[in-house]
Amino acid sequence: MKQSKLISVRLPIIVCLITCGLLYCFSYLIERSFEKFSIRQNVTELNSVITSIERELTYYSPNDNRDEFIQNLLLILTGHHHLFVYIIDDMGKIVYRTRGPNLAIALKSQELERIIENDSTSIETIDKSSYRIAASRVIGEDGKRFTTIVAVRRDVQLEFINRLRNGLGLLIIISCVLALIGSFISIYYTQKPINRLIKKIERISLNNLNYRIPTSSVPVKYVSLVRAFNNMLNRMEDVFTRQHNFTADIAHEMRTPITNLTTQTQIVLNNARTTNEYREILYSNLEEYEKMSQMISDMLFLAQADNRQLVPNLIDIDLTNMIMMMCDYFEPLTDEKNITFQLDGHCSHIQGDKMMLGRAIGNILSNAIRYTPNNEVITITLSQMSEKRVKIIISNPGKKIDKKHLPHLFDRFYRVDESRHRNDSSGAGIGLAIVKSIIETHKGSIYVESDDKSTRFIINLPTAI
Ligand SMILES: Nc1ncnc2c1ncn2[C@@H]1O[C@H](COP(=O)(O)OP(=O)(O)OP(=O)(O)O)[C@@H](O)[C@H]1O
Ligand SMILES: [Mg+2]
Incomplete structure (x- = not known):
């Protein structure tokens, strides 16, 4: 009973932990793949814009075609709502900048040289907003060097990932609670007939060894178990009955000759007898003693056989x-x-x-x-x-x-x-x-x-x- 209680508590907890673990892994994978996807999207966007700007800068001459250059830049940036550009020449003069965060902060960053060199991107926080930044350096037609910084805002993506994480967390908690309740209920209903069966078995004692558990009272899957148990009871009852009869039989078999001997002795003692009469009576008693002795040695022989002590020579x-x-x-x-x-x-x-x-x-x-x-x-x-x-x-x-x-x-x-x-x-x-x-x-x-x-x-x- 104790064991079954332990199972009914332990099993739901195990099911709950497994569900929790699986869902956690699943959520982690979803979150990670979304994160990777958004990084790839940002990097692709930054690279395509920066390549287009580089191309424009190679033909750019501030005195000849500034207006055309600005026009082209605007065309490049069309549709990129969260994208910001900051271009300066080697004199530190701003060639172009979009409205928005001050990307000059990024210029001071040591990261800038690294991302230019490696053709990579970095993450910067400007005015409490997070940006992915890419940069490049180009030499224009008249030999001037231009540094371009392009940044894309990550806030929306970060917020989406945060929401996704919270949603998945909530899903994990709800699923775990449901798994716990579900397994508690299913174990309760599975255990119920077994508990009833255990109670019935516990009530069986030597006094009601003839009781058999009705197969109609248990679910079909336990019928063969109950049949096997009832058969075992049959065998046990048979052994007990035989054991009981055996003891009763021994008592009976011993009582008869002893009663005969007692009665005979009492009768003989009542009157004085001749020596021959005594001898006759003693002979007849001897027969009873021999029968009893034979029976006792037979019983001992059988007891030895039962205990497997009979060793044939x-x-x-x-x-x-x-x-x-x-x-x-x-x-x-x-x-x-x-x-x-x-x-x-x-x-x-x-x-x-x-x-x-x-x-x-x-x-x-x-x-x-x-x-x-x-x-x-x-x-x-x-x-x-x-x-x-x-x-x-x-x-x-x-x-x-x-x-x-x-x-x-x-x-x-x-x-x-x-x-x-x-x-x-x-x-x-x-x-x-x-x-x-x-x-x-x-x-x-x-x-x-x-x-x-x-x-x-x-x-x-x-x-x-
Ligand atoms: N050849 C037989 N023909 C008919 N019945 C027999 C025969 N052998 C045994 N039985 C029956 O089987 C019973 C048991 O036999 P068993 O030899 O165990 O006991 P018993 O002969 O009555 O007593 P014991 O052998 O202890 O002196 C007998 O009482 C008898 O009814
Ligand atoms: Mg015999």
Whole structure:
């Protein structure tokens, strides 16, 4: 919020400064080019007049053709309203001068010699008015030297430039104020929906994590942002719910055996028992303790997997051999239900942790035995997907698992039939979660398919990690 306030103040100021800078450069260029143009105009005017006067002076003889000379001078000066001429001979006698400023002042100037020599012009202030002055020296027919000073008044031009400067200055100030106001307004309207969005997001807490920002309440350009945010909330809510359920499930799973043990102990303590009776009860308690201990070690295993602390002890494994040995291990259970294992296909040796992979496959096989009807066959298919990947499919006939359960089967404490109690033949519901952690630790993947014929667990494993 603070940041957005900072932007809404900083941005208009930046826009205002940029506008101000650009307009200043623009005004400077206009002023400079006008100044250059007026200088060029004055210099051209002075040069053309002075050249014409020079020409007249070369034929000028004060005794012969003075009248004609004056006539010609007047003709030269026609139309040059702000132009003044001052001509003297080398005796200091004024040959001709126009009415107006006393250009004799300019004669004293040291600049005069310089501008004659360089053929340039200079600026002089006479009677508080500014003039651009040009001068020349010419030798007449009878050998006399004439000095001509021509001046053009600059006041009008200077005043115009001054006005132009003031006008442009005013334009800069007005533009800057408008840019400042304009950017304030546009930022306010751009920020408004974002501020509303921020307020809505700030109201979301753990208590209302199910709240989703309606996409209809934001401008079109923010719809995808809001969708992404809502999706993130979905994921967060899912994690929180699972975390919450996980804690509740642990408490529940621990409470049941502890309650059983407490009740049993209280009953036993109520009456005196024989040694055999005590032994029997202790055996039954031992079973509960073992189950609890197993569950705690399973939880620790999963916590290690979560923290990426599971480091597989990699060795070369012959999967066919390992699976055959596991089938032998489960024989007492399969014999009970007259279930048989069928092992199809083959694959290359892989690198893996024998204990972990044995535990994963064992979990799937024990589930398969539990859910396979009597006298049926559990099929294990091995195949080589590529040089670097192998596939294991463990398929058992039985009741189809509803589609809605499939994505959650690997969640902790997830059981398809929720009514099933822990004391039943089914377990706590963490077997498949452990399987998934192990497979992922081996950089493999696992998924499940189920239809009316069978349920299949499909494992993909790399041959080397
Ligand atoms: N082969 C299978 N056929 C049908 N349902 C299965 C099969 N394997 C697993 N399930 C279902 O998936 C659920 C989760 O299995 P999982 O192995 O995680 O837990 P569990 O076997 O109930 O308990 P635990 O493995 O912790 O002793 C089971 O409760 C069961 O409903
Ligand atoms: Mg299981």
